[in-house]
Amino acid sequence: MTAAAEDILGTAAAWKAEGRGVALATVTLTWGSSPRPVGSQLVVDQDGNMMGSVSGGCIEGAVVKEAVEAIGDGKPRLLDFGVTDEQAWDVGLACGGKVQVFVERVG
Amino acid sequence: MKLETLKAVQAARDSRRAIVLAKRIADGAEALVYADRVDGELAQADVVAAARAALASGRSETVDTSAGKVFLHAFVPPPRMIVVGAVHIAQALVPMAAMTGYDVIVVDPRRAFAADYRFPNVTVLQEWPDEAMERLKPDASTAVVTLTHDPKLDDPALQVALTSDAFYVGSLGSRRTHEKRKARLLDAGITEAQFGRIHGPVGLDIGARSPAEIAISILAEIIRTRTAQTEPAERKVKAA
Structure with missing residues (x-):
């Protein structure tokens, strides 16, 4: 493995080792045109710092907010985003696709 | 988790x-x-x-x-890229390939070229290409690119690559260089069909001139070759 490749799990482990609270968000389902494939991941710390992506930047803001809450309460969450969804329209999933994201605390 | x-x-x-x-x-x-x-x-x-x-x-x-x-x-394990020739183009190609998600291995027996400081964070083997290639065993998720221009180094690497399952084999050199290479490799026992697997002149024709531009054209060709094999249906839909 090279350090140049984007290493989300490596970042999660490193942040955890620094004593930060860490959560992982993973794309678990997609419908239609979605920018990132199933399995794509975003790592988030308790302050909202993030690496990786689960969309083209459309839903990361909302996912980070949920991830920070998951770090706090330890409960996993399943988030749905799509054009038929009021909230997704707000956060602007402009591609017209739908995506489901699983968020959980690490450790 | x-x-x-x-x-x-x-x-x-x-x-x-x-x-x-x-x-x-x-x-x-x-x-x-x-x-x-x-x-x-x-x-x-x-x-x-x-x-x-x-x-x-x-x-x-x-x-x-x-x-x-x-x-x-x-x-799943990431694809590999074996780059033979730790030359200037390799210095551009290697970090881009690593960023794209390839495990990159650079092979060059010449000490001045195969210096670690020229290729941070990747494996650099200061070995003869045929020996290194025999050990690395290119598989169906491996791309091989030769960049030395030197038949002593490129040809033995190509002989191993062309008889392996490597999904991509590319070799730097002009059309004339490539013709001469063909004569040498056929003499060495490589078949016409095996030789035909080489992408040469290497890379997509985007008018690349600088080392970085040539590296982009090579990496783009490797990506196209791989997605055509791993996602044929999706690629067909997009092409239509």
Whole structure:
């Protein structure tokens, strides 16, 4: 493995080792045109710092907010985003696709 | 996700083993499914069977099981790129390939070229290409690119690459160089069909001139070759 490749799990482990609270968000389902494939991941710390992506930047803001809450309460969450969804329209999933994201605390 | 689960996934990746992380959506219960064993609480027979299928296909998906909705996250070893010739173009190609997700190995027996400081964070083998290639055994997820221009170094590497399952073989050089290369390799016992696998002149024709531009054209050609093989249906739809 090279350090140049984007290493989300490596970042999660490193942040955890620094004593930060860490959560992982993973794309678990997609419908239609979605920018990132199933399995794509975003790592988030308790302050909202993030690496990786689960969309083209459309839903990361909302996912980070949920991830920070998951770090706090330890409960996993399943988030749905799509054009038929009021909230997704707000956060602007402009591609017209739908995506489901699983968020959980690490450790 | 448990920290030990995360570390086990990293360990599998570092040793280039495929692994599937099965995770119940409802509560995050998990199991790590290897080709030969299962670790974790989510070890129902139908979950493991579905995970083994994902292990074979390399595709992540959400499935319905006797344990409820389970996300199968397939982690497959990244593709490899073997770059023969630690030359100026390689210095541009190697970091771009690493950024694209390739495990990159640079091979060059010449000490001045194969210096680690020229290629941070990747494996540099200061060895003869035929010996290194025999040991690395290019497989169906390996690309091989020769960049030395020197028949002493390029030809032995190509002889191994052309008789391997490498999904891409590219060789730097003009059309004339390529014709001469053909004569030499056919003399050495490579068949016309095997020689025909070489992408030469290497890279997509984008009018590349500088080392970085040539590196982009090579990497683009490698990406196109790989997606045409791994996602033929999707590629066809896009082309239409």
